[in-house]
Amino acid sequence: MTFGERLKELRVKKGWTQEQLGEKIGVQKAAINKYEKGLIKNPKDKTINKLAKLFNVSPSYIRGYEDEKLNVGYLYFDILLKKYSENTQEGKALRYFNKDQREKMLISQIDNILKSQHIQKEYQDLKSMADKLELAEMVNDYFSDIYMNEVKTNNNLTDLVLSELYGIEELANNYNIYKTKRNFENNDLDIIGSVKEIELGIDSSLQEKILLLTSQIISEIEKLKKDLADNPSRKGLSIVIKDKYYQTINYKIINEIKTDEEINMEIEDMINTIKNKGD
Structure with missing residues (x-):
């Protein structure tokens, strides 16, 4: 997403006209119009900072840089998902976080990679980084570190x-x-x-x-x-299975033809199956 597209998206979400937005940051409506049409591709840092503060987002988000970082991050992430199954510690770490957490972490780690001196010497921009898939392991390490520190097992x-x-x-x-x-x-x-x-x-x-x-x-x-490997408790398994169960596409239909008691019995059967396999 370009700077102009991002600006228009944020403005429309607020319900402001181009004139109203211009008044808030001290520029004419014509300037906002040029920004959104892409006629001014690199606005001054002062303007970017005003917009970022106004919309409560980062300057890089306003510029559209975070989309580029996220694209590279997801390129690495998809490679890692194929490499590490959900039964591995790495796979658990990659799959643990929700979409918002995951995207913030991907952007943060791409930022960290870009700040690394030896990376800066070898890769000039995000496009050149995207072709170097060995950097994916740096994303894997980042997810694993956070997972191991936050999830107590x-x-x-x-x-x-x-x-x-x-x-x-x-x-x-x-x-x-x-x-x-x-x-x-x-x-x-x-x-x-x-x-x-x-x-x-x-x-x-x-x-x-x-x-x-x-x-x-x-x-x-x-x-x-x-x-002393992790042995999930019955309560823990119940929470996880219920969460997965309720997220299924067919849950609404299932709930219409089955009572809560029947659903709980099915979940209990699933727990017993998993526990027996573990034993």
């Missing part, structure tokens, strides 16, 4: 702990163990005495011990994750 707790441990393991593994020497200038000699250089570095055995300990902890946490 056994699996999410163990995944959060494991992600921190993997980071520690990587840090220890990549830490520079090679010895280096530091030479001191003459004006440092008062502090260190007659020593003109010292050896810097770490003992490789220390690195090995840290890696061993980390590996052992990771192994124990992974066992806990398996032994």
Whole structure:
């Protein structure tokens, strides 16, 4: 959506004429008309900021940039949905949020990607980003991080702990163990005495011990994750199934031919089936 189309959409929603909108931001009706027809494609930042404040939206939304970001975000999102099934932690994270939450998150993460220095060097604009599908995993990581922190489950707790441990393991593994020497200038000699250089570095055995300990902890946490995996409660399953049940297209028709008691019995049967499979 262009700036002109977005402006017209917002104005019409408010029920304002072009003249009324012009009065509110201090411009003539003719200027509003030119904006909406696309005759002025790049209005001044001052005008954009006035409009954003007036309509209570972001400047990038007024300009139509957020639509472009959302298009790229959904391109990545659709790829991720095909890659991760709903039974995986990644798949659960991608499918957990509603449409409004999802779109805000997609726009936010595309913003974050654009701000990254190494991304800025490689990709000049959103169009060039759309062709680089490896960036989709950055969206996946963003959804997973929010999901694990917001949704309190056994699996999410163990995944959060494991992600921190993997980071520690990587840090220890990549830490520079090679010895280096530091030479001191003459004006440092008062502090260190007659020593003109010292050896810097770490003992490789220390690195090995840290890696061993980390590996052992990771192994124990992974066992806990398996032994204490999420086992949805009957109440939790009931809420989820009812929500899905009521969202079905045929629910209105079903409700006309079945009593609430019959519907609840069917839901209970579904819960028992799921629980039995889990056992």
